[in-house]
Amino acid sequence: MTMTTTVVSKPSEVDILILGAGWTSTFLIPLLQVQDTKYAATTTTGRDGTYKFKFEVDESHKDLEQYEILPATKTLLITFPLKGKHESAHPVNSYMKAHSNSAVNVIQLGSSGIFTIPGQEMWVTRKSKYDTTNARAQAEDELIGMGGAVLNLSGLWGGARQPKNWIDRVAATKEQLASKTSLHMIHGLDVARSIIAVHKNFSKAKGQRWLLTDTIVYDWWALILGFSGQLDEENKNTERENSQIKWIGELMNEQEVKALPRSMEQLGRCYDVREFWTTFGLMPIRGRLC
Structure with missing residues (x-):
């Protein structure tokens, strides 16, 4: 999916202000347009009619x-990564100060990577332990303490981001392939739908962290095997394709895996994200990697 039109006007007030019109906005903006939701967006260059904005922490x-040139908004969406203490407070406080301390709901896009810690439980939820020393987690915690909402997204795909094109990088050797277990993904369209749902029902999300995937736990081996017929045309690498298929067969025998996909116990860390979809009355609509 691509943007159908660019932001050509600069209204004084919007429903959603997107700080950082990157990959996510290519799915979010068309959906906002369809729903006739007022929005504005920023880029570092001010291209395509966006506001010119470059984030820096300036005490x-x-x-x-x-911040003063940005329009008033109901929801401030921060799409770029914030890292460490004070990075979340600065843009929120600066925006509020520039707009006469007007109250604003804030959504920050985060990463599910903060839940990757030694000894993690098999089923991970938004309330599971996470790496509190992680710079992104620290910034998220600060925002949550200010009443903001954080969406910890799993692997992003859609548009130019296609999992089948990552295979040579993540499984270049048999040893590397052997270490690949579970994979969690979410399509850009479902990210956009989730953002809008939180915007419309912010009281349900305020001051909380949410873990977000498409509800499917993928098996890397099963995916690679499923993509094998497409790799020749896409990656022009028949030799690597044949090697990977051969490795998967060998690994299944070595590890006594009778069939794919492997069980949840064999895959290890698995994300349980039912709470988000139930709370906001949605289900993902792009739950297949193709």
């Missing part, structure tokens, strides 16, 4: 001017 607030 002296000398960068307040770039």
Whole structure:
């Protein structure tokens, strides 16, 4: 999916202000347009009619001017990664100060990677232990403490991001392939739907962290085997394709895996994200990697 039109006007007030019109916005903006939701977006260059904005932590607030030119909004969506303490407070406080301390709901897009810790339980939920020393987790915790909502997204795919094109990188050797177990993904369209749902029902999300996938636990081996017929045309690498298929067969015999996909116990860390979809009355609509 691509943007159907660009942001050509600069309204004084919007429903959603997107700080960082990157990959996510290519799915979010068309959906906002279809739903006739007022929005504005920023880029570092101000391209395509967006607002020019470059995030920096300036304790002296000398960068307040770039916040002042942004429109008033009900929801502030921060798509770029914030890292460490104070990085979340700065854009939120700066925006509020520039707009006469107007209340604003804030959504931050985070990563599910913070839940990758030694000794993690097999089934991981949004309330599971996470790496509190992780710089992104620290920024997210700060935002949550300020009443914001964090969406910890799993692997993003859609558009130019196609999992079948990652195989040579993640499974270049048999040893590397042997270490590949579970994979969790979410399509850009479902990310966009989730953002809008949180925007419309922010009271349900306020001050909380949400873990988000398409509800499917993928098996890397099963995926690679399933993609094998497409790799020749896409990657022009028949030799690697044949090697990977051969390795999967060998590994199944070595590890006594009778069939694919492997069981949840064999795959290890698995994400249980039912709470998000149930709370906001949605289900993902792009739950197949193709």
